Amino acid sequence: MTGNATRTTRIHPTAIVEPGVDVGPGTAIWDNVHIRGPAVVGRDCIIGEKTYVAYGVRIGDFVKVNAQVYICTGVTIEDQVMIAAGVIFTNDRYPRAFDQSGGLADSGPNQDTLVTTVGRGATIGAGARIGPGLAIGAYSMIGMGAVVVHDVPEHGLVYGNPARLHGYVCICGHPLPALAAVPAAEQLCQRCQTPYIVHRHGDTALPRFTTPRVAR
Numbered sequence: 230m231t232g233n234a235t236r237t238t239r240i241h242p243t244a245i246v247e248p249g250v251d252v253g254p255g256t257a258i259w260d261n262v263h264i265r266g267p268a269v270v271g272r273d274c275i276i277g278e279k280t281y282v283a284y285g286v287r288i289g290d291f292v293k294v295n296a297q298v299y300i301c302t303g304v305t306i307e308d309q310v311m312i313a314a315g316v317i318f319t320n321d322r323y324p325r326a327f328d329q330s331g332g333l334a335d336s337g338p339n340q341d342t343l344v345t346t347v348g349r350g351a352t353i354g355a356g357a358r359i360g361p362g363l364a365i366g367a368y369s370m371i372g373m374g375a376v377v378v379h380d381v382p383e384h385g386l387v388y389g390n391p392a393r394l395h396g397y398v399c400i401c402g403h404p405l406p407a408l409a410a411v412p413a414a415e416q417l418c419q420r421c422q423t424p425y426i427v428h429r430h431g432d433t434a435l436p437r438f439t440t441p442r443v444a445r
Contacts, residue, residue: 241278253290277314285338295355302337303344303361310347313355313373318345320361348383352402357392368438370398384436397436399423408434 239257240246246258249266255273264270264282271290276282280298288294289308296314303320306312320342328334343362347353351365354373359365364380371377372388381387384397386404397405403420405411411427411434418425425436 247284249284259296271308289349303342304347305344306347307349307351307367309350311352312347313353313357315356316353316359317357318359320345322361350400351381354388368398368400370402382435384438399425399436400438405436408436 237254238252241258241260241262243260244258244262246252246264247266249268250264251269252258253270253272253274256270256276258264258276259278261279262276264276265284268282268284269287270276271288271292273290274288274292274294276294277296277298279296280294280300282288282300283302285302286300286304288306289310291309292306293311295312298312298315299317301318301320304318322343323341326334345359345361345363345365347365348367348369350368353359353365353371354375356373357371357375357377360378363377365371366381366383366385368383369381369385369387371381371392374390375388375392376390377387377392382394385394386396386398387394397408399405399418399421400423401418401421403418405418408427413427413429415424415426417423423438425438428435428437
């Protein structure tokens, strides 16, 4: 472990944090976690028990990763993301155990390794499967058990197998009303009163939040 870790960082004695892992102050890493180096975990994060974080992964600040999450090489997680228990990321569309010679394939990244970014404030529900090479939009919400094979728009609410867009959510996570019927004037979230404006692009209506009420 290197970098800016301080005595306020908590690492369970059964966790494996390899050399080259940079852990921010205030972060808690719980039992039987394995983080491979090099990797970055920001400040004030929680990495839940039995979670695996591969080398090359970057995790921002104020991120909650629950138990038994698998985060593979090529994944970047921005600030204030929540990843619920049992989520699995992937990074290869056509994986094989063997190479062209018939021998065991190398497990390191190669030209087929795809990158995924989880935007600020997004939530990924328990047991979701995230396909390779995706952009998960900021403040989006992915339902439990979803199988995500396409990009998710900002504030998008997706669920199902395969996951499909079913609406949009506020920064606080509360579902917004059907935007097609909402006038373009400023609206307020029914839960937290955060203002937003509905923008229309042809047949598509999207929310735009001008004053996000989130921790910084």
